[in-house]
Amino acid sequence: MNSYLLSLAIWVPIIGAVPVLVLGSERRELVRWLALGVAIAGFVVTLPLYTGFDRQFVGMQFVEIAPWIPRFNVQYFLGVDGISVLFILLNAFVTILVIMAGWDVIEQKVAQYMAAFLIMSGLMNGIFASLDAVLFYVFFEASLIPMYIIIGVWGGPNRVYAAFKFFLYTLLGSLLMLVALLYLFLQAGGSFNLLEWHQLRLTMAPQILIFIAFLVAFAVKVPMWPVHTWLPDAHVEAPTGGSVVLAAIMLKLGAYGFVRISLPILPDASHYLAPMMIGLSLIAVVYIGFVALVQADMKKLIAYSSISHMGFVTLGFFIFNQLGIEGALVQMISHGFVSAAMFLCVGVMYDRMHSRQIADYGGVVNTMPKFAAFFMLFAMANSGLPATSGFVGEFMVILGAVKHNFWVGFAAATTLILGAAYTLWMYKRVVFGAVANDHVAGLTDIGWRETLILTLLAAAVLAMGIYPFPFTDIMHASVDNLLKHVAVSKL
Amino acid sequence: MLTNFVVPDLYPAAAELFLLTMACVILVVDLFAGSARRWLTGSLTLLTLVGCAVLTYWNFGDNASLTFANMFVDDPLADFLKLLVYASVIVVLIYGRDYMAERDLDKGEYYLLVLFATLGMMVMISAYNLLAIYLGLELLSLSLYAMVAIDRDSPRATEAAMKYFVLGALASGLLLYGMSMIYGATGTLELGLVAQSVQEGVANRTILTFGLVFLVAGIAFKLGVVPFHLWIPDVYHGAPTAVTLFISSAPKLAAFAMALRLLVSSLFGLAEQWQTMLMLMAVLSIGIGNLAAIAQTNIKRMLAYSAISHMGFMLLALMSGVAGSEVDPMALINAYSSAMYYSVAYVIMSLGAFGMVLLLSRAGYEAENLEDFKGLNKRSPWFAAVMMVLMLSMAGIPFFVGFFAKFAVLLAAVAAKHVVVAVVAVMFSLVGAYYYLRVIKLMYFDPPADSAPIRAGFDVRILLSANGIAVALLGLFPDTLMMLCTATLVRSL
Numbered sequence: 001m002n003s004y005l006l007s008l009a010i011w012v013p014i015i016g017a018v019p020v021l022v023l024g025s026e027r028r029e030l031v032r033w034l035a036l037g038v039a040i041a042g043f044v045v046t047l048p049l050y051t052g053f054d055r056q057f058v059g060m061q062f063v064e065i066a067p068w069i070p071r072f073n074v075q076y077f078l079g080v081d082g083i084s085v086l087f088i089l090l091n092a093f094v095t096i097l098v099i100m101a102g103w104d105v106i107e108q109k110v111a112q113y114m115a116a117f118l119i120m121s122g123l124m125n126g127i128f129a130s131l132d133a134v135l136f137y138v139f140f141e142a143s144l145i146p147m148y149i150i151i152g153v154w155g156g157p158n159r160v161y162a163a164f165k166f167f168l169y170t171l172l173g174s175l176l177m178l179v180a181l182l183y184l185f186l187q188a189g190g191s192f193n194l195l196e197w198h199q200l201r202l203t204m205a206p207q208i209l210i211f212i213a214f215l216v217a218f219a220v221k222v223p224m225w226p227v228h229t230w231l232p233d234a235h236v237e238a239p240t241g242g243s244v245v246l247a248a249i250m251l252k253l254g255a256y257g258f259v260r261i262s263l264p265i266l267p268d269a270s271h272y273l274a275p276m277m278i279g280l281s282l283i284a285v286v287y288i289g290f291v292a293l294v295q296a297d298m299k300k301l302i303a304y305s306s307i308s309h310m311g312f313v314t315l316g317f318f319i320f321n322q323l324g325i326e327g328a329l330v331q332m333i334s335h336g337f338v339s340a341a342m343f344l345c346v347g348v349m350y351d352r353m354h355s356r357q358i359a360d361y362g363g364v365v366n367t368m369p370k371f372a373a374f375f376m377l378f379a380m381a382n383s384g385l386p387a388t389s390g391f392v393g394e395f396m397v398i399l400g401a402v403k404h405n406f407w408v409g410f411a412a413a414t415t416l417i418l419g420a421a422y423t424l425w426m427y428k429r430v431v432f433g434a435v436a437n438d439h440v441a442g443l444t445d446i447g448w449r450e451t452l453i454l455t456l457l458a459a460a461v462l463a464m465g466i467y468p469f470p471f472t473d474i475m476h477a478s479v480d481n482l483l484k485h486v487a488v489s490k491l
Numbered sequence: 492m493l494t495n496f497v498v499p500d501l502y503p504a505a506a507e508l509f510l511l512t513m514a515c516v517i518l519v520v521d522l523f524a525g526s527a528r529r530w531l532t533g534s535l536t537l538l539t540l541v542g543c544a545v546l547t548y549w550n551f552g553d554n555a556s557l558t559f560a561n562m563f564v565d566d567p568l569a570d571f572l573k574l575l576v577y578a579s580v581i582v583v584l585i586y587g588r589d590y591m592a593e594r595d596l597d598k599g600e601y602y603l604l605v606l607f608a609t610l611g612m613m614v615m616i617s618a619y620n621l622l623a624i625y626l627g628l629e630l631l632s633l634s635l636y637a638m639v640a641i642d643r644d645s646p647r648a649t650e651a652a653m654k655y656f657v658l659g660a661l662a663s664g665l666l667l668y669g670m671s672m673i674y675g676a677t678g679t680l681e682l683g684l685v686a687q688s689v690q691e692g693v694a695n696r697t698i699l700t701f702g703l704v705f706l707v708a709g710i711a712f713k714l715g716v717v718p719f720h721l722w723i724p725d726v727y728h729g730a731p732t733a734v735t736l737f738i739s740s741a742p743k744l745a746a747f748a749m750a751l752r753l754l755v756s757s758l759f760g761l762a763e764q765w766q767t768m769l770m771l772m773a774v775l776s777i778g779i780g781n782l783a784a785i786a787q788t789n790i791k792r793m794l795a796y797s798a799i800s801h802m803g804f805m806l807l808a809l810m811s812g813v814a815g816s817e818v819d820p821m822a823l824i825n826a827y828s829s830a831m832y833y834s835v836a837y838v839i840m841s842l843g844a845f846g847m848v849l850l851l852s853r854a855g856y857e858a859e860n861l862e863d864f865k866g867l868n869k870r871s872p873w874f875a876a877v878m879m880v881l882m883l884s885m886a887g888i889p890f891f892v893g894f895f896a897k898f899a900v901l902l903a904a905v906a907a908k909h910v911v912v913a914v915v916a917v918m919f920s921l922v923g924a925y926y927y928l929r930v931i932k933l934m935y936f937d938p939p940a941d942s943a944p945i946r947a948g949f950d951v952r953i954l955l956s957a958n959g960i961a962v963a964l965l966g967l968f969p970d971t972l973m974m975l976c977t978a979t980l981v982r983s984l
Contacts, residue, residue: 024872069895071973072902112872134898138889145883148928152936160936164928171888171924175917178898182905182913 003062005052006078006129008045009088013038013095014122017115028110032103035114039099042121043092049085055474058481060131060195061085068135072185074192077132082478083259083329084128086471087252090336091128093460094248095121097453098241101344104449105240105351106154113154117241120146124249128256133181133192136261140217140253141174147242147250155237162230162237169230173217180213184265198264201490207269214262215273221254224314225284228307235303236356240347243299247306247339252332255313259325259482263317267486270318277318282411284311289418293425298349298356301426302342305382308415309335315412316397319404320486325479326472327396333471334381334389334464341378341457345371348450349430352443358429362436367443372431374446374454379427381461383420389464500558503565506546506573507613513539514606521599529597533588536602537581540609544577553982557619561681564619568751568983571975572616572744579741579838580609585954586846587733589947593853596641596731604641605737608634612745621670621680624749628666628713631745632659635738639730651729658712658722666709672702673758682757689760703761706753707768713746714802717775724783727795732852732859735791736845739798740838747834750809755827755984762812769810770912776803777916781923791859793926794844797885798837800923805833807916808900811907822906827984828977829899835972836884836896836965843881843958850874850947850955864930866939874945875934877959884962886927887920892965892972899973 016038023031054061060079068076080088098117106113123146126139144167152163185192188200202210220227231251235243263270270277285308292304309331316328348371349364350356365372381388384395394415402409435441446454464471501508517539521532547570555566584605591597607630614627636659640652674680676698677688688694712719727735754765780800787793808830812823851858851867858864868875884891897920904913947955965972 069970069973071970071977072899109868112868138894141894142889145888148931149935152932160932163932163936164925167928168921168925172921175921176914179901179905179910179913179917182898182902183910185902186906 003064005045005048005062006064006080006088006125009042009049009092010078010122010126010129012045012122013042013092013118013125016041017118017122020111020115020118024111028107031111031114032099035099035118036096038118039092039096039121042118043089043096046089046092046125049080050089050474053082053085053474055082056477058477063131068132072134072192073190074134075132076135077193078129078135079131080129082475083482084256086329086333086474087128087249087256087336088125090333091121091124091249094244094336094340097340097344097456098244100449100453101244101347102239102241105347109153113150113241116146116150117245120150120245124253127253131194133184133194133197135192136194137174137178137181140177140257141171143250143253144170147246150242151234151238154239155242157237158233159237162233165230166234169220169227173220173227176213177217180210183210194261194265198485200265202266202268204268204272204491207266207490208272211262211266211269211273214257214266218254218257218262219280221257222251222310222314223254223307224280224311225288225307228284228288231307232300232303235306235343236297236299240343240350243343243347244340247302247343248336251306251310252336255310255317255328255332258314258317259329263486264482266490268489268491270486271320274318274320278315278408281311281315281318282408284308285315285412285415286418289415289422292422293418295422296358298346298358298426298430299343300356301358301422302339302346302382305342305419305422306335306339308419309339312394312397312412312415315408316393316400319400319408320483321400321403322479322483323396323403324400325483326475327393327400329393329475329479330389330396330464330468330471331393334393334461337457337460337464338378338381338388338390341374341454341461342382344453344457345375345378348446353439358426360437361430361440362433363440364431364443366435367440368445370451371446371454374458375427375431377458377461379423381465383423384416387462387465389461389468391465392468499560500556503550503556503558504563504617505550506543507610507617509546510539510543510606510610510613513542514603514610517606518599518603521602526598529592529599532599532602533584533597536606537584539606540577540581540584543609543613544574547573547577555983561683562620562623563614563617565617566983567979569617569748571979572748573613575835575838576609576612576616576741576744579744579842580605580737582842582846582954582958583733583737583740585950586842586849587736589951590733590849590852591731593855594642594731596733598641601638601641604634604638608638608737609741612741615745616748618749618752619682621673621682621685624752625663625667625670627745628749629663631742632663635742638734638737639726641734642731645729645731647729648731651726654729655722655726662709662712662719665705665712669702669705669707669709672698672705676702682752685757686759689758692760699758699761700764703758703764704768706758707765710746710750710753711772713749714743714806715799716772716802716806717779717799718772720776720780720799723799724792724795727798728789728792728859732791732845732849732857736842736849739794739841739845743798743802743834743838743841747805747831751827751831754809755812766810766812769806770909773803773806773810774912774915776800776806777919781919781926784923784926787926788861789859790848790861790864790930791845793861794841794848797923797926798841800919801833801837801885804897804900804916805830805837807912808833808903811900811903811909822903824977824981824984825899825906826903828973828980829896829903831976831980832973833896833900835976836892839958839965840881840884840893840962843877843955843962844885846951846955846958847874847878847881850945850951853943853946861930861933862940864933865937865941867934869939870942871945873956877956878934879931880959880963882927882930884966886924888924890963890966892962892969895966895969895973
């Protein structure tokens with residue numbers, strides 16, 4: 001029973017990027033519309049994944065399996081469960097926004113810009129859908145290439161440094177993961193099937209070593225303290241679209257790796273090292289929260305806020321209860337919307353002022369009232385205000401953490417104060433007050449294209465905040481199954 | 492005496508004999524054609540190679556046939572590698588044609604030397620006797636020395652040729668010395684009999700091991716791995732780029748065949764000894780090659796150091812055949828086929844990379860500095876993309892063939908319980924990724940320093956594009972080539 005939906009989700013954007021590239025950058029208007037068409041088509045083909053998803057069924061759905069490299073028993077094996085399906089939809093959705101966000105702003109090499117985002121979107125869908133370790137790895141690493149190009153070609157003044165740092169940091173982690181995958185292949189008697197690996201028995205010492213290899217790969221991607229330093233650089237230098245994809249989707253890859261690979265394959269090592277993981281997560285939540293407070297650059301501030309929010313996600317995973325893991329997954333989706341919106345808001349201002357320094361702004365509300373209203377909503381969501389999506393995940397994780405250990409929950413809860421402090425303080429300095437200078441006085445409010453993008457995101461943030469049931473319902477059975485699986489020792 | 496003379500079976504060596512005959516014909520034709528009709532020499536050379544390919548393909552059998560008093564073997568492995576050698580030499584001739592013509596270097600000698608070098612490689616690939624190996628190797632090496640020096644007026648090329656010659660002669664001496672030791676210990680030159688004598692343990696181990704060390708040194712020199720790598724950067728840099736392209740491609744396949752025949756087919760009984768040596772050389776090559784490549788500003792030198800690290804990776808697979816004391820035939824095949832796969836993948840990538848250097852070179856202008864790649868994306872987005880694919884493939888990033896080559900090698904190493912070595916190797920490929928990415932940075936992130944349009948013949952454009960596409964397609968569908976390598980090895984070992 002092969003279904004081709006996942007293949008479509010992966011290959012529609014990638015193959016659609018070819019005509020975009022062939023058209024070339026001369027025919028800009030045509031290229032933009034074509035890219036938008038491909039992105040929308042890419043989103044439409046993912047919709048049946050949501051509507052046709054069987055919420056009661058435990059296990060993989062929309063499975064596709066075909067031999068890819070029979071020489072090493074590598075399969076083209078795709079499938080999604082309640083954990084991964086939402087990320088494919090999120091990714092396809094964000095791709096549309098990113099194409100629209102780059103509409104007028106990108107004037108250099110438009111075709112390559114659009115194609116890079118489309119290809120990246122397809123590759124990242126591949127990561128979420130892969131159930132074969134080699135396929136997963138190949139998508140995981142290949143997705144670095146378009147991002148490297150995006151940061152390096154359309155980025156800010158220090159883009160070369162940021163692009164290299166991004167690429168090499170991530171490659172460091174993935175190469176160690178590759179060796180771990182090869183080791184597991186041999187242990188499993190010649191199989192790269194992740195689902196078979198979930199049943200694989202392993203003794204403690206290899207489990208811990210493999211866990212550490214995966215940890216390096218995924219921690220860099222999340223990013224967790226202390227391997228987070230590439231992220232602020234990459235975000236600051238990347239063009240708006242790059243930052244959006246980076247924050248909304250790419251950071252989720254690391255966290256997804258933990259739930260799909262580390263936890264189920266290495267349950268004993270996960271339990272054993274959980275205190276360390278919780279510690280690192282709390283450092284990310286609290287310490288990075290303070291770091292965000294003192295940033296003078298808006299993009300840097302949001303980048304640190306992303307690290308802090310992702311700390312919540314890893315925290316949720318390693319307290320091993322339903323609330324924690326579901327909360328972490330909800331937080332991942334929510335952060336996908338909120339961070340995308342925050343970066344887009346900064347992008348809107350940057351396109352007009354060519355500055356990201358908080359000090360250059362002030363009183364934006366006087367000249368851009370519509371924009372200020374949207375920005376307000378997203379700032380609230382970023383600080384975790386109830387009725388926005390930011391609240392649901394954080395609240396679930398905090399509840400789960402309190403169940404696990406009161407003081408862990410207590411430390412995690414400080415984010416509600418810290419997050420509000422750094423986000424709202426930034427918002428106050430940028431938006432409120434008297435008009436700071438002539439540049440701000442000359443600002444024009446958002447146009448219909450920007451309004452459309454921000455409206456879509458605002459709707460998503462509010463819908464998820466007010467009625468999160470559709471999101472949690474779809475992941476419930478899979479999370480339940482994961483928890484049961486993780487509770488069983490493999491020693 | 493004459494009554495005992497038996498005409499050997501010539502069919503297995505049909506391609507070699509054809510090439511030799513044609514080389515003599517071309518020598519005469521070129522003499523009469525003169526410089527005005529040089530195209531005739533070039534076309535005849537290409538035709539000869541195509542003819543060899545037809546003969547070799549026609550000879551492609553399932554089993555090995557020995558001839559010339561067991562000095563020459565024709566097995567699937569040899570046929571497969573020879574076909575790849577012809578293909579790569581044809582590509583070299585087409586890529587390099589304009590470059591050599593613009594510099595007035597496309598004399599008849601060039602084509603003849605290419606043919607004799609090819610013959611040398613074919614003999615090396617098919618040799619089943621220590622002396623035959625040496626014969627092929629010397630034919631190849633002497634042709635290469637002359638090819639490096641073909642630009643007589645260039646002091647740099649002459650210096651490179653001198654270095655190559657002196658060091659090469661030394662290496663040949665080492666190899667020959669090693670062979671004499673093996674002969675002394677076993678009393679035979681035939682590879683199969685050497686293997687038998689080593690297995691039975693009748694030969695003196697001390698002398699054998701002593702000989703092995705020299706053999707390994709000779710092989711290491713030909714492959715260009717640390718600590719016998721010093722000639723590589725200078726020769727790659729000094730030689731005319733079309734010659735560098737030649738040196739960096741097909742001879743690696745011949746050297747691989749030589750290593751396989753000497754170490755695996757004949758001295759497998761000493762695997763424990765040579766594995767340790769190969770491991771050391773592999774790790775050093777991957778380390779030093781990648782580290783030194785970072786400091787280069789000349790792309791030919793950079794690719795030279797990258798070649799050193801790639802050959803290190805190939806050795807990594809070659810040494811992973813036996814894990815501990817038990818001999819698992821599957822592990823053996825896995826290890827040697829991944830070494831072969833790596834060599835083939837490397838040759839394809841190297842052809843493309845030097846092909847790009849040739850593409851950017853014009854009359855009176857050598858595009859050999861990294862700076863010359865600046866802003867290539869503005870000048871020609873398509874060829875920038877081809878170069879990007881080649882560089883990413885060399886760095887071992889999926890979906891390109893270089894990744895699967897590294898993948899197969901690392902799998903063999905991990906299977907042989909060399910996990911630490913595998914980790915060291917991947918860490919150095921992280922270092923290596925930096926300089927490949929730098930080329931992409933120059934092409935994509937920097938503005939062009941030179942806006943001259945890229946001029947190249949139609950066939951070169953098509954072939955170079957096909958080369959890039961091949962690297963991508965072999966990465967998307969890696970199974971065919973892997974299976975071919977495995978199948979030929981299974982039938983030949």
